[in-house]
Amino acid sequence: MLGTELLPIGEVAHRAGIAASALRYYESVGLLESARSSSGRRRYPRSVLRRLAFIRAAQNVGLSLGEIRSALATLPESRTPTVADWTRLSRTWRARLDEQISGLIALRDGLTKCIGCGCLSLRTCALSNPRDVAGQFGEGAMFLPETLRAHDEGAD
Amino acid sequence: MLGTELLPIGEVAHRAGIAASALRYYESVGLLESARSSSGRRRYPRSVLRRLAFIRAAQNVGLSLGEIRSALATLPESRTPTVADWTRLSRTWRARLDEQISGLIALRDGLTKCIGCGCLSLRTCALSNPRDVAGQFGEGAMFLPETLRAHDEGAD
DNA sequence: CTGCAAGTTAAAGTGAGGTTGAGGTCAAGG
């Protein structure tokens, strides 16, 4: 069993490039677990590095820690993700990225069209009123993803 | 001078689709100014609607209120943006959007390449370590825009 | 005059994703 060495928090923090305080925070919100040494110090298996890589990748895709916790919770026994899990989850991430990308492209195209017009109408300009982007550039779908949209539920 | 009617905060809020509390907040952080009635109530010229449209468009492009304040401050006399101002500023926004878009595309492509590999290496995987994207997919530039990147200044 | 909507202020609250600090424990080295 000499190969199953457990890592202290400082080393995990250093190797993952994530502050020790963040690791404790992740544990407090249920993203991470830790074994403890006899004196109460956290001891992590090497697999925590993969789990942290997964968490960071998910953050880069725009998921909140709550969503990441849910994604990890879909894994049987809350184990660290395997290749199969990764394939399944990354497919939904791809869709999310596609949505974000098309939203930004719609916004950029709106900007290009607007340069020189100077309209900036609150009601009709795609830039200040992205809810209307669909009406101007296509149909149905709203192009700007929720995460990129200004809050304007009460707009007139 | 009958054409220069001044609008009360409630009407501006309604027409701009921005809460009155947000308008007061904008004023408190120096994004907006207001004239006052004899009894101390805010009175806005119609041009505030254009200014608000500008602010909202800038937010949609991903600028913080501080950056928007700076952009507005580059206008002589802090006037409300004209078509010429709009043209100049929107060109820099377009560059910013381009940067955001290419960052997300690089991330998506990394995701596609990674599906099935399951590597998720903290050091080499483009997904968990977007600082290295440049090394894997091209040269020089970092593809993931600052605003979309996980905080990892102390990475090893 | 009464009543009510709409406005005013300062201060506190929200939520995400953490960081910082105080005060304490523990193992190893000199």
Add this chain to the structure above:
DNA sequence: CCTTGACCTCAACCTCACTTTAACTTGCAG
């Protein structure tokens, strides 16, 4: 034995972009 450094907990603090609350004033209709 004593110090140093890594670790522990818990609570407070941070930024951003606002919203909410409390206590109060004003304008206008009936």
